Amino acid sequence: MKKILLIIKREYLSRVKKKSFIIMTILGPVLMASIWIIPFFIATMSDEKKVVAVVDETGIFHDKFQATDKIFFVYQLDLDKAKEDLKTDKFTAVLYIQKPTYSIPTDALLFYSDKSPGIVTQSYISNEMQTILKNNLLVNAHNISKEDFDLINRTNIKLNTEDIRTGEKSYTEIKTGLGIFSGILIYFFIFLFGSQVMRGVIEEKTSRIVEVIISSVKPFQLMMGKIVGVAMVGLTQFALWIILTMSIVTTLQASFPNIFNGHKTEQTYTAGQKIPTADQIQLEKLQKEEITQVIQGLFSVNYVAMIGAFLFYFLGGYLLYASLFAAIGSAVDNEADTQQFMMPITIPLLFSIIMSQFVINNPDGPVAFWLSIIPLTSPIIMMVRIPFGVPIIQVVLSMSLLVIGFIASTWLAGKIYRTGILMYGKKVSYAEVWKWLRYKG
Amino acid sequence: MYLFSAQNVTKKYAAHTALNNVSIDVPEQSIFGLLGPNGAGKTSLIRIINQITAPDEGALFFNGEKLSLKHVSKIGYLPEERGLYKKMKVGEQALYLAQLKGTSKQDALKKLKNWFEKFDIISWWDRKVEELSKGMQQKVQFIITILHEPTLLIFDEPFSGFDPINVNLLKEEILNLRDKGATIIFSTHNMSSVEELCDNIALINKSNKILDGKVHEIKNTYKANIFEVGYTGLDDDINKILPNGFDIINQTTTNGIKHAEIKIPIDSNSNYLLNSLLPHISIVYFSEILPTMNDIFIQKVNEQNTIINTQNI
Numbered sequence: 001m002k003k004i005l006l007i008i009k010r011e012y013l014s015r016v017k018k019k020s021f022i023i024m025t026i027l028g029p030v031l032m033a034s035i036w037i038i039p040f041f042i043a044t045m046s047d048e049k050k051v052v053a054v055v056d057e058t059g060i061f062h063d064k065f066q067a068t069d070k071i072f073f074v075y076q077l078d079l080d081k082a083k084e085d086l087k088t089d090k091f092t093a094v095l096y097i098q099k100p101t102y103s104i105p106t107d108a109l110l111f112y113s114d115k116s117p118g119i120v121t122q123s124y125i126s127n128e129m130q131t132i133l134k135n136n137l138l139v140n141a142h143n144i145s146k147e148d149f150d151l152i153n154r155t156n157i158k159l160n161t162e163d164i165r166t167g168e169k170s171y172t173e174i175k176t177g178l179g180i181f182s183g184i185l186i187y188f189f190i191f192l193f194g195s196q197v198m199r200g201v202i203e204e205k206t207s208r209i210v211e212v213i214i215s216s217v218k219p220f221q222l223m224m225g226k227i228v229g230v231a232m233v234g235l236t237q238f239a240l241w242i243i244l245t246m247s248i249v250t251t252l253q254a255s256f257p258n259i260f261n262g263h264k265t266e267q268t269y270t271a272g273q274k275i276p277t278a279d280q281i282q283l284e285k286l287q288k289e290e291i292t293q294v295i296q297g298l299f300s301v302n303y304v305a306m307i308g309a310f311l312f313y314f315l316g317g318y319l320l321y322a323s324l325f326a327a328i329g330s331a332v333d334n335e336a337d338t339q340q341f342m343m344p345i346t347i348p349l350l351f352s353i354i355m356s357q358f359v360i361n362n363p364d365g366p367v368a369f370w371l372s373i374i375p376l377t378s379p380i381i382m383m384v385r386i387p388f389g390v391p392i393i394q395v396v397l398s399m400s401l402l403v404i405g406f407i408a409s410t411w412l413a414g415k416i417y418r419t420g421i422l423m424y425g426k427k428v429s430y431a432e433v434w435k436w437l438r439y440k441g
Numbered sequence: 442m443y444l445f446s447a448q449n450v451t452k453k454y455a456a457h458t459a460l461n462n463v464s465i466d467v468p469e470q471s472i473f474g475l476l477g478p479n480g481a482g483k484t485s486l487i488r489i490i491n492q493i494t495a496p497d498e499g500a501l502f503f504n505g506e507k508l509s510l511k512h513v514s515k516i517g518y519l520p521e522e523r524g525l526y527k528k529m530k531v532g533e534q535a536l537y538l539a540q541l542k543g544t545s546k547q548d549a550l551k552k553l554k555n556w557f558e559k560f561d562i563i564s565w566w567d568r569k570v571e572e573l574s575k576g577m578q579q580k581v582q583f584i585i586t587i588l589h590e591p592t593l594l595i596f597d598e599p600f601s602g603f604d605p606i607n608v609n610l611l612k613e614e615i616l617n618l619r620d621k622g623a624t625i626i627f628s629t630h631n632m633s634s635v636e637e638l639c640d641n642i643a644l645i646n647k648s649n650k651i652l653d654g655k656v657h658e659i660k661n662t663y664k665a666n667i668f669e670v671g672y673t674g675l676d677d678d679i680n681k682i683l684p685n686g687f688d689i690i691n692q693t694t695t696n697g698i699k700h701a702e703i704k705i706p707i708d709s710n711s712n713y714l715l716n717s718l719l720p721h722i723s724i725v726y727f728s729e730i731l732p733t734m735n736d737i738f739i740q741k742v743n744e745q746n747t748i749i750n751t752q753n754i
Contacts, residue, residue: 006540014529208524212585215491215518216541422493424522435455 011229029244050092057099064132175387182383193234194325201329219418317379320406323413330420352380363388375405444469444624450499459485461648474639475628481645514543517591521598532566542589632734671725
């Protein structure tokens, strides 16, 4: 027992002290925080004002484009003159809408001089054109009031679901997101740290130190020491990532509050509207509610259960697969030879990721049930299901089977490992590994 | 008193038998040679002694007790294929491996410092193993093997990969360790390299032990009654002065001295040979030619192979 602690300590320290670990630990949260922060920065940074000259031959769009704080519209009659002005940088772009051959225009041409207008500007213009065109058709041709038109434009049915026993709303989208995210995270962690175990075993085997070590400790102790040591590295990295990401985000939020609060949903409503009708107020309320619902949805998730389940399924899944990774490492002489043995590991994990799409659609169906019970797929599939609420009996069953699963896989891997680490210079096949499994002592 | 003995050890790997009913007895404070060609089963036996693998049949005793895990700290093992963690620092690694053998950290640190000073390699302490040359790594590994002061030391092909200076240093240290009370097992296929060091040997061929005993007794058993004489002062053929029944096996001349290898018939002896030679030549030296372990080994292996072949017919 004392020796296995020594091994765990070495495996842990030698990895934690590595430059790559420190770099990953710092880079991970920076990357995660930037995914969160960069969109806000981009939004504030591109404050260059754009002036678009509209040359409208149809007359439908004249004076109808809604300006934003970034994009302004001026209306010109002469295309050639507008193009000349574009060359002298008077405008950012010239929008030319030709008189259509048939009833309504279906395309337009945007001229630019040296800089191509961004995708945001382009999609804003095309959205505006569509709205204006629809407006023109409905209001003018069918005599619908402008208020009604705005209402039509903004109709959007949100289906809320509620548990009649608990009164809890289900927030499906948020749960889907969380489920898929934690499933992928488990998949990623199993591969990342599992292959670290495998490389560690190959290193010991190729450097031949393994024979010295197993004259002091049992091969199984060495294997378990390595697996546990790497698991602790994984948990350390995970904890550091969460702490660092959270501190980066909070620090930035505190230092630049206007960036995060300045761009709320104000522009969702038409600025040109003078007195909002009762319906419009109702609409605005609904939109605000949508945001609060996202927040409520995020709060409705039982995070203690989520994190608890995540840690359990990460550790269980990792232990199940890491011992197999160790067995593979023991059977080969270098990393290039691992390919042929990776199949039994890759297939169930990849299968879980693919199946999680189906599971999300029907989190209580038989496919979801069976895949979250079978130990090879349960770490990923159960994590996908957890945000939707899983009957406790199924969780207990799945967890117990996972424990039995990793004990079985560790036992099996241990048998392969103790023979494999002493085999040098031999190209190993599945048949050979099968023979090792039947060796005594 | 035997420090270690293996009795009727058999080890099978699927269809292949690595060891077939092999027994060895290693006397205390002696050097024991485990000899045999590649693939004979030496490494299998050594792994069994180190409890890396377990035998299918047979019993093992350490100091009279049944071999068990508590003896791990009493055994030091230098495998044939040597290696260390390349990225780890020398001192840290030596400390780690010593602790795995059950030495306490303080104790290991003190002993390591002593050995590093003795070998004059204290400056390597904080260097990574990959920065050391192969010979330097071997030295470090030798220290690691003996650091926990094992009573039984096992060296598998100890001199392969060492330069002659380090081979001598190693031999000296090994003899030193024996004199201080350690028992040593050498395993090698290069018999001439350990012949002069070993007190006892066991020959293993094709999973079977084919010969064992004290080195000088074995040599006496297998000697062919051949003597070599170095002489001057005879221009004629030496054959003409030899008594009947004596055969010249080989003749050479170096630096004006003639050498002749003479086989003495069973009913005669060396004194008789000397008596017949003395009147005719002036003798520079006269000695018995004992067979090398190599010769004995080849003879035994051929015998065994003939038996096997005959049985097969």
